[in-house]
Amino acid sequence: MLLYLHIPFCDSKCHYCSFNSYTTINHLKSRYMDALYNQLQEDIEKFGITKGDIETIFIGGGTPSTVSTKEYEKIFTFLKPYMRHEIEITTEANPNSATKAWIEGMRELGVNRFSFGVQSFNEEKLRLLNRSHSPNQAIKAVENAYALGIENISIDIIYGVADDTKKLLKRDIEIASSLPLNHISCYSLTIEENTFFSTKANMSIDDENLARWLIELVQERLFPQYEISNFGSYISKHNLGYWQHKAYLGIGSGAVGFVDGSRYYPYRDVTLYIKEPLFKSKERLSTKNIIDEKIFLGARSIVGIDTKILTEDQRKRAEILVNEGKVTFREGRFYSRDYLIADEIALYMMG
Numbered sequence: 001m002l003l004y005l006h007i008p009f010c011d012s013k014c015h016y017c018s019f020n021s022y023t024t025i026n027h028l029k030s031r032y033m034d035a036l037y038n039q040l041q042e043d044i045e046k047f048g049i050t051k052g053d054i055e056t057i058f059i060g061g062g063t064p065s066t067v068s069t070k071e072y073e074k075i076f077t078f079l080k081p082y083m084r085h086e087i088e089i090t091t092e093a094n095p096n097s098a099t100k101a102w103i104e105g106m107r108e109l110g111v112n113r114f115s116f117g118v119q120s121f122n123e124e125k126l127r128l129l130n131r132s133h134s135p136n137q138a139i140k141a142v143e144n145a146y147a148l149g150i151e152n153i154s155i156d157i158i159y160g161v162a163d164d165t166k167k168l169l170k171r172d173i174e175i176a177s178s179l180p181l182n183h184i185s186c187y188s189l190t191i192e193e194n195t196f197f198s199t200k201a202n203m204s205i206d207d208e209n210l211a212r213w214l215i216e217l218v219q220e221r222l223f224p225q226y227e228i229s230n231f232g233s234y235i236s237k238h239n240l241g242y243w244q245h246k247a248y249l250g251i252g253s254g255a256v257g258f259v260d261g262s263r264y265y266p267y268r269d270v271t272l273y274i275k276e277p278l279f280k281s282k283e284r285l286s287t288k289n290i291i292d293e294k295i296f297l298g299a300r301s302i303v304g305i306d307t308k309i310l311t312e313d314q315r316k317r318a319e320i321l322v323n324e325g326k327v328t329f330r331e332g333r334f335y336s337r338d339y340l341i342a343d344e345i346a347l348y349m350m351g
């Protein structure tokens with residue numbers, strides 16, 4: 001079982017971001033953390049989680065580093081018996097709020113993987129994105145985590161932003177390669193509805209050639225690619241778990257859970273969530289939904305697609321893709337050779 005905890009607080013709203021995160025509700029932090037604890041207790045019981053069942057935890061947001069380590073203590077104490085021995089515990093963190101003391105406090109609670117939202121090491125680009133940190137703060141955050149004995153460090157980078165040049169991106173990757181990382185996520189900017197960027201023209205560069213060039217560069221200078229946006233000498237067990245279609249608990253406002261073929265949705269609105277943290281609506285997925293999802297997620301990552309889940313017709317289409325050189329077949333699974341066309345591969349295979 002995987003566990004996702006959502007923290008909906010941020011110091012500033014980035015111009016591209018449509019995540020469930022807010023800058024104006026800081027006064028609700030304590031009550032929110034209590035609600036999170038209540039939902040967690042309820043879900044552990046409701047879904048029959050027993051000792052050692054939880055294999056990964058991911059604290060995401062929003063910005064988990066806007067909440068003090070003290071506020072996480074109760075949750076971690078409660079979770080301890082349910083954690084597997086070799087558990088991976090990741091937290092996202094922003095360079096301005098992930099101080100040395102915060103990183104150390106989270107490490108003491110058991111967090112063993114940090115994912116810093118860096119986006120770029122270029123001052124002007126950070127301003128354009130409305131980030132609340134400087135390039136130096138990002139470098140320092142990574143160095144602090146490493147100095148505190150954290151071996152699993154990842155950063156997020158965004159590319160395809162207006163004004164991006166190959167020179168700028170190359171410099172970002174060069175700086176990344178000088179840092180003690182074992183993982184990087186590189187996201188192509190998506191213009192999301194209701195964001196500041198969606199009100200402006202030409203904020204993104206949607207260029208497959210640029211993506212191809214960057215993916216090559218990251219592989220050359222840093223790590224192998226294991227999913228369309230993820231590269232690492234260490235593969236995140238939590239990420240991999242999602243793509244393997246493992247069950248997960250989604251705790252927090254707008255977090256989604258997936259257990260026994262159903263999705264669970266708590267309230268997205270933070271105030272409503274605090275009032276009723278135990279409420280969730282349930283969506284039962286059909287067998288077809290689940291197989292389609294397995295095809296999509298498998299095509300986008302090193303997980304691949306198990307031939308046993310495909311119909312005779314789908315298998316034939318997968319073999320056509322093998323003959324065209326777009327897909328490989330190894331030990332009972334089909335794998336995309338180029339993740340940038342993974343969605344086309346999945347759609348064709350599904351028929």
Ligand SMILES: C[S@@+](CC[C@H](N)C(=O)[O-])C[C@H]1O[C@@H](n2cnc3c(N)ncnc32)[C@H](O)[C@@H]1O
Nearest residue numbers: 016017061062063092116117156187188189190
């Ligand atoms: C849950 S978010 C935020 C984590 C953390 N609060 C931060 O900003 O560093 C995880 C990552 O998604 C990426 N992201 C968010 N919105 C995006 C968008 N519209 N297009 C591409 N990447 C996006 C960013 O790289 C971000 O670091």
Ligand code: SF4
Nearest residue numbers: 010013014017061062
């Ligand atoms: S990208 Fe991260 S810091 Fe920026 S608004 Fe979204 S969740 Fe908050």
